[in-house]
Ligand SMILES: Nc1ncnc2c1ncn2[C@@H]1O[C@H](COP(=O)(O)OP(=O)(O)OP(=O)(O)O)[C@@H](O)[C@H]1O
C-alpha cells in the first residue's frame with residue numbers, strides 16, 4: 001500500500017509541477033466569481049435566493065458551474081497517459097519493478113483526485129462570492145442539498161474524466177482524449193426520445209435531473225443511472241487497462 | 251567522495267550469468283527483426299552489443315526490459331524470466347532505452363525522486379551518492395529542459411543506478427555526445443563497473459566508441475548473432491605481439507632477425523622500409539642487439555594492432571544499413 005501511495009504521489013507531482021497546472025483551477029475560480037457577479041447584478045429571480053447554501057445547491061451541479069468543472073477536469077487530466085508516450089518517459093515508467101496495472105491505476109487515482117479538487121474549488125469560489133452576494137447562511141436542509149448536488153457534480157465530471165482517460169490510454173493522444181471528453185459532455189444536453197437511449201451514457205451522467213423534474217426518459221431512475229454509469233466506467237477502465245498492459249512500447 | 255559497496259549479497263560462485271538470452275526472437279508481422287539471439291552477460295563484465303543501424307539492438311534491449319513482447323525464446327535476469335516473473339527480473343535492471351527521457355518541467359533532483367519512489371530501497375543517502383558519482387551536483391536543481399544532452403545522459407545513468415542494479419543496460423549512451431563527452435562517459439562507466447561491481451551491457455553502432463571499455467563484444471546484424479569476441483589488453487590472448495620495426499636496411503634487418511631462434515619475420519614492407527615480426531618481450535633485447543651488430547639503424551619500433559574496427563566492418567560486411 002505504501003508503494004502504491006508513492007506511485008500516486010509521483011503522478012500527482014507530475015500534474016502539479018507543470019506551470020500550466022494552475023490554469024484550469026484559476027479559470028474555474030474566475031468563471032465562478034464572474035457568474036455570481038453577473039447573476040447578482042442582472043438576473044431578475046435573484047430575490048428567490050435567500051442564502052449562499054441555496055445558491056450553491058443550484059450552481060455546483062452539471063447545470064451550473066459543474067459543467068465547467070467537468071470540462072476543465074478533462075482538460076487537466078486527459079494527458080496523464082498520453083503525455084508519457086509523447087515525452088518518451090513511458091519507458092522510464094515501465095522498466096521498474098511495478099506492474100503496468102498498478103501504474104495505470106495510480107494515474108487514474110490522480111485523475112480522480114484532480115476532479116475532486118476541481119469540484120471543491122468550484123464550491124469554494126461559489127461559496128465565497130455567493131456569500132457576499134446573498135449572505136453567508138443557510139438551513140440544515142439546504143446544506144444537505146449542497147452536499148448532494150456537489151456529489152452529483154463530482155460524478156458528472158468523473159464520467160467524462162474517465163472517458164477521456166480511456167481514450168488517452170487507447171490512442172496515446174492528449175488532443176483526441178480532450179476532444180472525446182468534451183464532445184461527450186456536450187451530448188449530455190441532447191435528449192433522444194427513444195427507449196434505447198436510456199442505456200447510453202450521456203442522459204445518465206447528470207444525476208441532479210431526478211431532483212427537479214421527473215425522469216428524462218420513462219423507466220429511468222437514480223438507481224438505474226448509477227448502475228448504467230458504473231457499467232460504463234468499468235468498461236472504460238477495463239479497456240484502458242487491457243490495452244495499456246499488453247501494448248508493445250516502442 | 252566515499253562510495254559504499256553494493257549491499258546486495260554477491261552471488262556465491264557466480265556461475266549464474268546476470269543476463270541470459272536464450273534464442274530470443276521478435277517477429278513483427280511477417281518480418282523477423284531479431285532471430286534466435288543467444289548470449290550471456292556475467293557479473294563484472296562490460297559487454298558491447300554491436301551492430302550497424304537497424305541491426306536490432308534497440309529491439310533486443312526492449313525485449314530484455316519487458317517493453318515489448320518476446321515472440322519466441324526467453325530472457326533471464328538474475329535467473330528469473332522477464333516474461334513470467336517480470337517484477338522479480340526487472341528489479342535487477344537499471345537502464346536507458348534509446349534516449350534518456352525525463353519530465354522536462356521538473357528538476358534533475360525531482361526526476362531522480364520520481365525514480366526513487368518507484369522502488370523499495372532507495373533512500374536520500376543513496377540519491378546523494380549517485381549524484382556525486384556522476385558529478386551532477388551543480389545541475390541538480392535546474393529544470394531538465396535546460397540540460398545539455400551530456401547532462402541528460404548522466405542523469406539517465408544516475409536514475410539507472412539508483413536501485414543498485416545487477417545489470418545496467420545502456421542503449422547507445424554515447425549518442426549525440428562530443429568526443430570529450432564520449433571519453434568521459436567511458437571513464438565513468440568503467441568506474442561504475444568497478445565501484446558498483448555490476449554487469450553492463452552497452453549497445454553501439456560504433457565499435458571505436460566502446461572498444462576501450464568493453465571486455466567482450468557481441469556483434470549482430472539483421473537480428474542475427476554474427477560473432478562474439480573477447481577484447482583483451484593486447485589482441486589475441488596467447489599470441490606473440492606483432493611488431494613493426496622501421497630500419498634503414500630492411501633486407502639486412504630481416505636476415506639478422508631470422509637468425510634468432512624465437513622470432514619470426516612475417517612481412518617486409520619495402521616502401522616504408524618496415525620489417526614486421528612477432529617476438530616475445532623476453533626476446534627483444536637480443537633482437538635489438540642483433541640489429542646493432544648487423545649495422546642496421548633502427549628508427550622506430552611499434553606494436554601493430556589490427557584495428558577491431560576493421561574486423562567489425564569485416565564481420566558486418568561493410569557499413570551498409572540493414
Ligand atoms: N514496430 C516496428 N515495426 C516494424 N519494423 C520495426 C519496428 N521496430 C523496429 N523495426 C525494424 O527492425 C529493425 C531493427 O530496429 P532497431 O531499432 O532494433 O535497430 P537498432 O540496431 O537499434 O538500430 P540503430 O543503430 O539505428 O538504433 C529495423 O529494420 C527497423 O526498421
Ligand SMILES: [Mg+2]
Nearest residue numbers: 307308309421
Ligand atoms: Mg537503436
